[in-house]
Amino acid sequence: MSTSTEGAEPPRWLRPAVDPEVAAGLSGAFRDRFGRSPDGLWAAPGRVNLIGEHTDYNGGYALPLALPHRTYAAVRRRDDGRLRLASLQAREGWEGSVDSVAAGRPQGWAAYVAGVAHVLAERVGPGQVGLDVLVDGHVPLGAGLSSSAALSCSVAVALRDLVPGLVDLPVEELVAACVRAENEVAGAATGGMDQTVSLRAVDEHLLLLDARDFTVVPVAWTLPGHELLVVDTRAHHSLADGQYAARRTTCERAAAALGVGSLRELDPARLQDADVRRVLADVPDGMARVRHVVTENDRVLDLVGALREQDAARAGALMTASHASLRDDYEVSCRELDLAVDAALGAGALGARMTGGGFGGSAVALVARDEVGRVAQQVVSAFAAEGLAAPHVLEASPSRPAGRVVTDTPG
């Protein structure tokens, strides 16, 4: 591998899949595997979070957008309460009854699909939610871009459309079912931002999420001369690892010690109070973690203001401040994420930060449109210069929510 910045390979761009192409291949593969045609195809997007990280499980604010990159599911309903699950990306599938799904069973990717059926069975009975499913994922895996939420949400919308007792289910309930599937069956204590944006996104908008009550407000993308460049560092990322849960536990302990229901309720001005400092001194890492959450909530609202005023420089500065807080106070960054952020900023990005849970995964940078190619190349070159595997890059334009895929291709 080259160590000179000039010698790096050109960036590898991850483009979204094209619906009719996926549809043709996936319907045929479904017939080959299950011997019958699917009832239809559904798809759900991954997400990138512009700002507001590790705030959702603290009742705070986040500002995610749906990616044009989606996970597709060809689905056929069964009437015997059984699940037969397969994926074009995984060698292992899973078969079993809806009734047999429980915490930790099945494991791996199938938990996100079986978990949704299991939770929705509480409403309509297990006999209603049997399914044959073939998944085709086009959200990069393990990249911090919510491939797991895209998976569960693609099947959730299929169930809503196929099962008579679920057709009127409000989208908030569908979100809650996907969150429970991830928390209770897959065993990842995530906070709900990912499922919310995958199911409730509005095309060409970001979604201001208020996780106190899970209300959302669409926020228009008002920086037309700018793009969001996402860098998938390809460093390991798994939310089932203990660090995410550890951060969440620290926040809950800090909130309890401070006597507030969630950290959202703590006024940023109180961070300086002697009594707050004294209370948090008894919670290991409490002060730094709380400082991140409280200041991050403010940054989200500031960034919404910056978008309304079309102030790209201010939006970028807030993103970069968010990264510093996640790196120094919340300690969820890593060498590859810091490098991606620093290289993007060094190449002229207006702002950059890690996005998602951290410990690997992706960074997002705000870049003037005609600079995108150059910034991407400089980031790839910086990785090559450090002897790291080449990151992948993608452009994130705010896209539509999960739903049925309608193409002219015969099913």
Ligand code: GLA
């Ligand atoms: C992951 C979780 C989300 C959220 C982010 C951090 O993506 O799934 O619920 O907590 O990490 O902001």
